Amino acid sequence: MSLNYTKKTLEHFLRPKNIGKIVHPDGYAQIGNMVCGDQLDFFLKVKEGKIIDVKFLSFGCASNIATASILTEKVKGMTIEQAKKYAWQEVVDDLGGLPKQKLHCSVMAVQGLKKAISDYEEKQQVLPKVKKTKKKEEKTKKKISVKKSSLKKTKKK
Amino acid sequence: MRVYLDNAATTPLDPRVLKKMLPYFTEKFGNPASIHALGQEAFIALEEAREKVANILKAPKDSLVFTSGATESNNFIIRGLALANKNEKRKRIIISAIEHPCVREAARRLMVAGYTIDYVPANKEGIVTAKALENLIGDDVLLVSVMMVNNEIGTIQDIKKLATIAHRFGAYFHSDAVQAVPYLNIDIKALKVDFLSLSAHKFYGPKGVGLAYINPDIKMQALIVGGGQENNLRSGTHNLPGIIGLSEALYLAYRERDEYLKRISKLQKYFWEKLKQEIPEVLINGSWEKRVPANLNVRFRYIEGEAILMDLSQKGICVSTGSACSASDLRASYVLKEIGLDKNYLNSNIRFSFGRFTTKAELDYTIKALKQTVKRLRAFSPIN
Numbered sequence: 001m002s003l004n005y006t007k008k009t010l011e012h013f014l015r016p017k018n019i020g021k022i023v024h025p026d027g028y029a030q031i032g033n034m035v036c037g038d039q040l041d042f043f044l045k046v047k048e049g050k051i052i053d054v055k056f057l058s059f060g061c062a063s064n065i066a067t068a069s070i071l072t073e074k075v076k077g078m079t080i081e082q083a084k085k086y087a088w089q090e091v092v093d094d095l096g097g098l099p100k101q102k103l104h105c106s107v108m109a110v111q112g113l114k115k116a117i118s119d120y121e122e123k124q125q126v127l128p129k130v131k132k133t134k135k136k137e138e139k140t141k142k143k144i145s146v147k148k149s150s151l152k153k154t155k156k157k
Numbered sequence: 158m159r160v161y162l163d164n165a166a167t168t169p170l171d172p173r174v175l176k177k178m179l180p181y182f183t184e185k186f187g188n189p190a191s192i193h194a195l196g197q198e199a200f201i202a203l204e205e206a207r208e209k210v211a212n213i214l215k216a217p218k219d220s221l222v223f224t225s226g227a228t229e230s231n232n233f234i235i236r237g238l239a240l241a242n243k244n245e246k247r248k249r250i251i252i253s254a255i256e257h258p259c260v261r262e263a264a265r266r267l268m269v270a271g272y273t274i275d276y277v278p279a280n281k282e283g284i285v286t287a288k289a290l291e292n293l294i295g296d297d298v299l300l301v302s303v304m305m306v307n308n309e310i311g312t313i314q315d316i317k318k319l320a321t322i323a324h325r326f327g328a329y330f331h332s333d334a335v336q337a338v339p340y341l342n343i344d345i346k347a348l349k350v351d352f353l354s355l356s357a358h359k360f361y362g363p364k365g366v367g368l369a370y371i372n373p374d375i376k377m378q379a380l381i382v383g384g385g386q387e388n389n390l391r392s393g394t395h396n397l398p399g400i401i402g403l404s405e406a407l408y409l410a411y412r413e414r415d416e417y418l419k420r421i422s423k424l425q426k427y428f429w430e431k432l433k434q435e436i437p438e439v440l441i442n443g444s445w446e447k448r449v450p451a452n453l454n455v456r457f458r459y460i461e462g463e464a465i466l467m468d469l470s471q472k473g474i475c476v477s478t479g480s481a482c483s484a485s486d487l488r489a490s491y492v493l494k495e496i497g498l499d500k501n502y503l504n505s506n507i508r509f510s511f512g513r514f515t516t517k518a519e520l521d522y523t524i525k526a527l528k529q530t531v532k533r534l535r536a537f538s539p540i541n
Contacts, residue, residue, distance in 0.1 A: 003483075005467070013464070014471060019537035034540060037461055037481035037489060037504035041539040057539035061463035061482035101485060 005062060006096035012066035017073045020055045027120025031112035038064045040109060042072075042116040049079050054113075063102040067109040070094050080117055086110065160474045160519040164359075164451060164512030165308055165336060170402070171361035171513070177405045178363065181398040189395050190384065199397055206404035213411055214353075214370065216345040222369040222387045223400050227335045228259040230354035230369035233380050233391065234331050235263040238300055238352070241378035243270055247299035247328070251275045253285045253314075255307050255492045260333055264302070277303070281497045283312035283443035290322050298328040302352075305343075306336035309479055309492040309508060310443030311452025313341065320349040329375060335359050339410040339417065340449040345370055355407075357399065361513060362406030366399030421511055422450040428509065428520045429453055435528050442493055442506055451512060454479075456498075456505045459541065460534040465507055468530040474523055480504040 005013070027044035038060035045053035054076050056068045071091050075083040091106040092098050098106060161169075181202065187195035189203045204218075211218045224230045239250065252264050254276040264274045277290050285303050294301065301323040303314050320330040331352035334343055338360040345353060353370040357363055371377060371390065383392030410417075432439055438458040457465060462480030469476055479490025481504055489503035509523075 010467075010471065013467060016537070030539070034501045034504065037463075037487075039539055057537050059459065059538050059540050060461050061480070062467040064461070064482070065464060101487065 003099050003102075005066070005099070008070075008094070008096045009063060009066045009098065012069040012095070013062040016058075016065050016069035018055050018069065018076070019057065021057060022053060022055050025116075026123065027116040027118075029112055029115035029119050031115055032060070032108055034059055037061070038105065038108065040064065040068050040112045042068075042112050044116050044120055046080065046120055049081075051075055051078055051080065051083055056112075061102075061105070063098055063105040064108070066095060067091050067098075067106045068112070071106075071109045071113060075113065080120070084114060084117060086113070158473050158519065158522050160523055162509045162511060162515070162519075162523065163475045163477050164515075165311070165508065165510035166477055167358045167364065168361045168512055169514065170358075170363055171406060171409060173409060174362055174402050174406045178398040178402045181401050185397075189397065190386065199395075203395055203397060203400060206400050209404040209408055210368065213407055214343050214345050215347070216370050217373065219388060220345075220370055220373050222371055222390050223395065223403070224367045224369055224391055225365055225396070226358070226367035227257075227333060227354045227356035228367075229380075230356075230367045231257070231259045231331075231333055232263045233369055233377075234352040234354065234371070235260065235300065235302065236267065237377045237380055237390075238329065238375065239267045239270060239272055241376045242299055245299070247297055249273045249275060249295070249298045250300050250302070251277050251290070251293055251298055251328075252302040253277050253279060253304065254495045255279045255283065255285075255309075256302065256304055257308055257333060257335070260302055260304070272299075277301075279307075279312075279492075279495050282447065283307060283310045283492075283496045284447060285314050285319065287315070287318050287322060290319055294322060294326050294328065296326050298323070298326060300329045300331060302331040302333070304333040304336070305341060306334070306449050307443070307492060308336050309490060310454045310496070311336070311448040311510075312443045313337075313447045313449060316348050316350060320351075324349065329372075336449065336451075338407065339414040340451065351375060355403075357403035357406055360406050360410045363399050363402040366396050366403045368403065417513065418450060421515070424511055424515055424517060424520060425450045425453060427517065428511075428524070431520070431524050432527070435524055436531050440502075442498065443496060451510050453509045453511075455507060455509075456502050457507065457531050458502070458505060459538040460531065461504050462506050463504075464534055465527075465530055468534065469523075469526060472526045472530070474526055477508040477510070479506050479508070 022043035022045055025043040026046040030041045032039040041057040043055045054072045058065045088106040088110040187199035189200040207218055250264050250272050277293050279285050303319050305316050316332050323330040329351040332350050333354045335356045351372040356367040379390050381392050386392050440456050442454040462478030463482040466478045481487050481489040493503055
C-alpha cells in the first residue's frame with residue numbers, strides 16, 4: 001500500500017500549528033467521530049469579520065492532523081468570506097499532495113472549518129447565510145468524487 | 158536507532174538461510190523437471206528439502222505441496238477442495254470470524270459455486286471455543302478452517318480439539334499456521350488436521366514461497382495447472398532457492414526453539430509490564446495467557462493508531478495498526494470488532510510483534526519513544 005506523506009505533511013503532523021482550544025470561542029464545531037477513526041474540533045475567534053484566532057483538537061491519523069494544522073495556519077487572519085472560499089484542493093496543494101486514500105482528510109478539515117464558521121454566523125443571527133454555507137458544503141461533497149481522479153499529487157518522495 | 162517490531166508482517170531473511178539458498182541461484186540453477194545431471198541435482202535437492210520439512214511436521218513426504226506462499230496455499234486448499242467436491246452433498250464451509258483475509262476471500266468466492274459460508278465466532282479473549290464450533294457444525298459441512306495463531310492479536314487456538322469436532326461430523330479440517338512457527342509444535346499427526354498452510358517469510362525464510370499440507374487421501378483440484386509438478390497439484394517450475402530457504406528456515410526455527418521461546422517470552426513480559434508502568438490507559442487486546450510470545454496488541458485510549466504508528470516510524474520504530482485510517486479500504490480491524498471491542502476503541506490499537514533479532518535495548522528505546530508519542534498526541538485529543 002502506498003502511503004508516502006510529503007515532507008510538508010510530516011512537518012505539520014510532527015509539529016502541528018494551532019493545537020488546543022479557545023475557552024470562549026465565537027464559533028465551534030466538531031466533525032467526524034471516533035468510530036470512523038477521525039474527529040476534529042475547531043474553535044474560532046472572530047473580530048470585525050476577520051478570523052483572529054483559530055485552534056483545533058484531533059483524534060485522527062497523521063494526515064488528519066496535518067490538514068487541520070495547515071488549514072488553520074492559512075485561514076488565520078482571513079476574513080470570514082475568504083475563509084469560506086478556501087477549498088480542500090488548496091489544502092492538498094499546500095501540503096504538496098496527499099495519498100489518494102487520505103484525500104478525504106482534507107475534505108473533512110474544510111467541512112469542519114465551515115461548520116465552525118456556520119456556528120459563528122448562527123450566533124451572529126445571520127441565518128440566511130447559514131443555509132448558503134450548508135449548500136456549499138454539499139457542493140464540495142459532490143465535487144470530491146469528480147475531482148479525485150484529476151488530482152495526481154500523490155507523488156513519491 | 159532502528160527497531161523492527163513488525164515481525165508478524167514479515168521477518169528478515171536469516172543470513173544462514175541465505176547462504177544455503179545462494180548456490181541454487183547460480184551454479185545449481187537446474188530445473189528439477191529436467192532429467193540431465195544438472196536437473197537431477199536440483200531434483201535431489203528439492204526432495205531433500207521436502208524430506209526435511211516432512212520430518213519436522215511429521216507428515217508424509219507426498220503430502221507436502223510447495224507454493225508461492227500462504228495466500229496461495231489457503232486459496233488452493235479451500236477452493237481446490239470445494240471445487241473437487243462440488244457434486245457432493247456437503248455444501249457448507251465454516252471458517253472462524255478472525256481468519257486472515259485470504260481465507261475469508263477464498264471462502265467467500267465459493268458462494269457462486271453453491272457453497273454457504275458460516276463464521277464461527279471468537280470470544281472476548283480471541284478464542285474459538287469448542288462449543289462455538291459445535292453450535293454451528295453439522296453433517297452438511299465440507300470444511301472447517303481455523304487459524305492456529307491469529308495474526309493480529311496472537312491468540313492460540315486449540316486446533317486438535319476443533320479438528321476432532323470437525324471429524325466427528327465428517328468434515329475436513331484446515332488450519333492456517335502461518336503465525337505459529339516456532340511458537341507451537343506443528344505435528345500434523347497429533348493435530349489431526351487434513352490441511353495446513355505455512356509461509357517461509359514469517360520465520361526468517363524468503364518471501365514468495367510457502368507450503369500446503371494436503372492429506373493425500375482427499376480429492377483435490379489444482380488451481381494452477383500446466384506441467385504437472387507437485388503431484389499434479391501445483392504446476393510451475395519449482396522455486397528451488399525459495400524451497401531450500403523454506404526448509405532451512407523451518408529447520409533452524411525448531412532447532413533453536415527452546416532457547417528462543419525462553420528469550421522472547423521474557424522480552425514480551427518485560428515490554429508489557431514496562432508499558433503499563435510508563436503509559437496510563439493502555440489496555441491489551443485479546444487473551445494474555447493464550448497468546449504467542451511474539452505478539453502484543455494494545456490500545457492507547459484517546460488517540461488514533463495510524464498517528465501513533467507514523468510518529469513512531471519517524472523515530473525509527475516499525476509497528477502495525479488495525480485502525481481504519483491505516484487500511485486501504487478505510488475499515489477498522491474486523492478481528493478487534495469480533496472480540497467485542499467497543500467501537501470507539503477500534504482505531505486506537507497498535508500491534509507490536511517481536512522476533513529473533515529483538516533486543517531488550519530496542520524495547521527500552523521503544524518505550525521511551527512511545528511515552529513521548531502518546532503524550533504528544535493525547536495533548537491535543539478532543540476525547541477525554
